[in-house]
Amino acid sequence: MQSDNVRQFLSQNAWFASLPDPLADKLLEKSKVKVLHDQQILHQKNDSADGFYCVLTGRVRISNFTVEGKELVLTWIQPGNWFGEISLIDSQPRTHDAHAEGSTTILKVPKSTFEQLFKEHQDWSQYIMRLLCQRVRATFSLIDETGCLSLKGQLCKRLSMMHQGLEEQQSKSLQIKISQDALARLIHSSRQTVNKILQGLQTDKVIVLRYGKIIILDRRALETLSQI
DSSP states (O other): OOHHHHHHHHTTSHHHHTSOHHHHHHHHHHOEEEEEOTTOEEEOTTOOOOEEEEEEEEEEEEEEEOTTOOEEEEEEEOTTOEEOHHHHHHOOOOSSEEEEEEEEEEEEEEHHHHHHHHHHOTTHHHHHHHHHHHHHHHHHHHHHHHHHOOHHHHHHHHHHHHHHHHHHTTOSOOOEEOOHHHHHHHTTOOHHHHHHHHHHHHHTTSEEEETTEEEESOHHHHHHHTTO
């Protein structure tokens, strides 16, 4: 992806689009593109932070493992979204594993550049605080989701959020590309349970299932179901 195309793509993200030109210019000037193959580790839990990232293509799976070795998926970082700032701010180790899912391209802002921006641009802290607030809100939403919703509600909410993310990215295709195994890991359930829920949603004409893809037919119904 050429530099001009990168900037145009990143500008579709509301947070990056809000940055003043000098800040945006500095981020792009000092950043490097990194290509990861499928399942390649970007960083592991407890690693030292070495950069601030944005997904350009593909996606990054954020997860932890139980003592029994079961993977618990927190989320997938979709194209256009930034992550990795928390450990850079508090100088603590990474909190989760980050794996590429599919061939993935990321933009990496080195730790030194991230820290230098606080010294050279007084308003950089303001924009990082906004990003952190978005992260806190998403965490609260996840707590509400896992604590109050049924498995069907959790699944519908995740699908609704993914669909909204595609709309915000102005994606040409609004098909959600995800396997049922991946969805099961996301809501900490079994593939059989997820398949049963999805088949029910398809019968009710809320979605259409394709191999490795889900097409949303009735977004309003999906949002309503995500509250149960």
